[in-house]
Amino acid sequence: MTNIFTVEFLPSGVCGTSSGERSLLEISRGVGLMIESICGGHGLCRSCAVRIEGNLPPPSEAESAVFTTEELASGWRRACQCHPIGSCKVHVSPRTTCAQFSMGKEVAGSVAIAEPILQRATEQFWYRGMRRVGPVAAPGPFGLAVDLGTTNIAAALVDLVEGEIVGSATKTNPQVAFGADVISRLEYALRGEVQTRELQLAAISAVAELARGLTGESPAAIAEIAVVGNTVVQHLLLGLPIESLVRAPYEPAVLHALEIPAENLGLLCAPGAVLYCAPSVAGFVGGDHLSALLDVAAKYPNGRWAMLDIGTNTEIALQVDDKIACVSCASGPAFEGGKLICGMRAGPGAVDRVTIKETVELSTIEHTPPIGICGSGVLSVVGSLKRAGLVDARGRMQLGHPSIRERDATREIVLRDDGTQGVLPVVFTQSDVRAVQLAKAAIRTGLETLLEDAGIEARDLDRIVIAGAFGTFVDIEDVFAIGLLPDIPRDRVVQVGNAAGAGVCRLVACASARREVDALAKGVRYLELAKEPSFQKTFIARSAL
8 A cells, every 4th residue: 555645845834745755856846836957857957946944865876976075964855856755845045946036127108109919999890901900909009029038037018109118027937846947847848748848838928927916907008919929939939849849950840930819828808809929930949039139129220249058048130231140058057056066046035146255245136145156146156256266267276265165075266154044154165167158158159150150250249239127137247358359449348138038028019010020030140159169169269367
């Protein structure tokens, strides 16, 4: 007879049952508790760390590699690797819970509508070409513009008549519970139809929640939806085949823009409302990059410039002589806090600034006690280590500072360790430095490949545009300190915020903007980084700090 026992998750008090076959991560998902799993549950990170009280399973060799002897004895385990052996209580830390918090992607202002998507029929009904939309609830018609990011989702409500952005909101993409990067999510989706549908419903439910919140629980005021995202998240949202995205040459099932009745995806809007999904360029350059290009190209129609949208997957575009080429860099989630020992998303308690002098000074989001490190903090700590001479060009952390210690054969800088019972210390380790080196090398290599292809050098650029939430908050001096960008005059670097969000606000309201983005999709030349002859040599050289 199978022995069934109870697993209680704290502080929520949610309970699940188990007989030992399922991991704690699987049990938590079964009861609706979304525990962070940046590596997709493969045991490659420590994002799902939990502390077990009662019936403590013995640590595996893999657990001993990520926790100290003291931490293991205190009950710390990884939820994805731990199978309960009896009834127990599982303490889930604020850093481990998938926080519905994100920042830096909000948009405001208004958009010019050169050619409206909708034409008025009556007070409550509108025409979208030959399609009738309505009745549209007052004070609509609104368009919901969605930037469906790998990590965060931003939505804006746009007045489809006046072009005013009447509100915006953000939330964490709930798909992060299945992996921080698109590869982890593709692997999860390939397990079967149930998993694929699970990912699709996660994205749809997030969009629906944003729609309700922005309209005051009146989504029938929404008459049009536009969505941009990377190619993978767009495919997962629409339920498109993904098999061709997991093997070379990584070709999407669909590259062109799609229009689907919103109700087909279960989105409650005005009757007849349509969801528009932007075109893609390649397997890992999607509608979000084109939407950002739409916005940036309008600001800088001439000259030579590069645009970087830094994230889990970084896209870079280079315009020279009215021609645009782009690359995709597998920079990984390091600059979003992912796959680091104490990495987390930008939320309360996330370290966002670090200064190293005689002691370590830091700041956190919302000025709450530090519980982890977000993207801007990651860049800040490495930049500070570099400026203080506490890390060499190879990335080796140097001893000699009171906050740098060697523990269990690895070096780390301590940001917080006050000995609080049941709380993991906040540290940045030698392996974290390596992760940042790889991420910055990928991005720098992508930029230099584009420059070499165009036959110009970095000093020939009029500007480098950093887009996205990450680019909003980073300190440019940290960017230069670690060599993420070539050494050009600082005033040529421009931080523009959520360009993809600004672009999709145009796409939801204006038909001519959709033709512009179609032209961009066909005109942008995509370079496959791995096929470039100089890729490996440049990558190795740019790994140095």
